Amino acid sequence: MSFSNEPVVNVANATIFQDHATVLSEIDFQITKGEFVYLVGRTGSGKSSLLKTLYGDLPLRLGDITVVGHGIRDIKSSEIPFLRRKIGIIFQAFELFYDRSVAENLFFVMKATGWKDKAKMKSRLAEVLMRVGLGAVSSKMPHQLSGGEQQRVVIARALINEPQILFADEPTGNLDPEVSEGIMKLFLEINKSGTAVVMATHNHHFIEQFPARVLKCENGKIKDSSKEEFELTGIY
Numbered sequence: 001m002s003f004s005n006e007p008v009v010n011v012a013n014a015t016i017f018q019d020h021a022t023v024l025s026e027i028d029f030q031i032t033k034g035e036f037v038y039l040v041g042r043t044g045s046g047k048s049s050l051l052k053t054l055y056g057d058l059p060l061r062l063g064d065i066t067v068v069g070h071g072i073r074d075i076k077s078s079e080i081p082f083l084r085r086k087i088g089i090i091f092q093a094f095e096l097f098y099d100r101s102v103a104e105n106l107f108f109v110m111k112a113t114g115w116k117d118k119a120k121m122k123s124r125l126a127e128v129l130m131r132v133g134l135g136a137v138s139s140k141m142p143h144q145l146s147g148g149e150q151q152r153v154v155i156a157r158a159l160i161n162e163p164q165i166l167f168a169d170e171p172t173g174n175l176d177p178e179v180s181e182g183i184m185k186l187f188l189e190i191n192k193s194g195t196a197v198v199m200a201t202h203n204h205h206f207i208e209q210f211p212a213r214v215l216k217c218e219n220g221k222i223k224d225s226s227k228e229e230f231e232l233t234g235i236y
């Protein structure tokens, strides 16, 4: 049972590992419903490793993490699809199927997450594409779309099951500045409607232009702008 005031993410004294190496240790933070959080830090500081742990791609061996009501420590592989249905994941590399149309890419995820009714699938497809500002692209192949449009398709795909939180790992890393800003604004819009967002980014302009809470990976720990002040310069 989940209650509306429960945090969407709760991290308690967790250590993040890659193989046997400790990447981040003694980390504690919570993310509440509808929050927007930037995740920053130098290359190799642990942003992706933390995100992977949160969405169940990297095992949590020390400490406790709960994401949308699922305990991540020792999570069974059979439980991971249920976790993934309540979250959205967006990477820098778009990771679409390039031999399938936009519609087929989205239907693939719907089928994998239990959608069966064709009419409902079609109307959800139209809804999520509209949500990300894409019109008549459903029959197009991904390569017929610009990089920004492809990333919008990926965001639409992540929105299919109305996730409580989006984890985005440098979602604008492959895009030029103008297109990146459009994608950033789309994340803010989605966030305004109540979906929490955690976005790993090297783009400090976003943080200046659209200030929000910042978690900074540094020297194996996490600093939290909601608890302490720290310099944002020199981290990119």
Ligand SMILES: Nc1ncnc2c1ncn2[C@@H]1O[C@H](COP(=O)(O)OP(=O)(O)OP(=O)(O)O)[C@@H](O)[C@H]1O
Pocket (backbone or CB within 6 Å): 018, 019, 023, 041, 042, 043, 044, 045, 046, 047, 048, 049, 050, 217
């Ligand atoms: N698959 C892996 N196996 C072993 N070590 C890894 C693996 N992926 C990352 N690492 C190591 O874990 C540490 C943290 O890397 P991570 O990718 O989480 O950093 P990051 O902050 O996301 O970096 P970037 O900004 O470049 O994406 C680094 O020392 C990296 O070399």
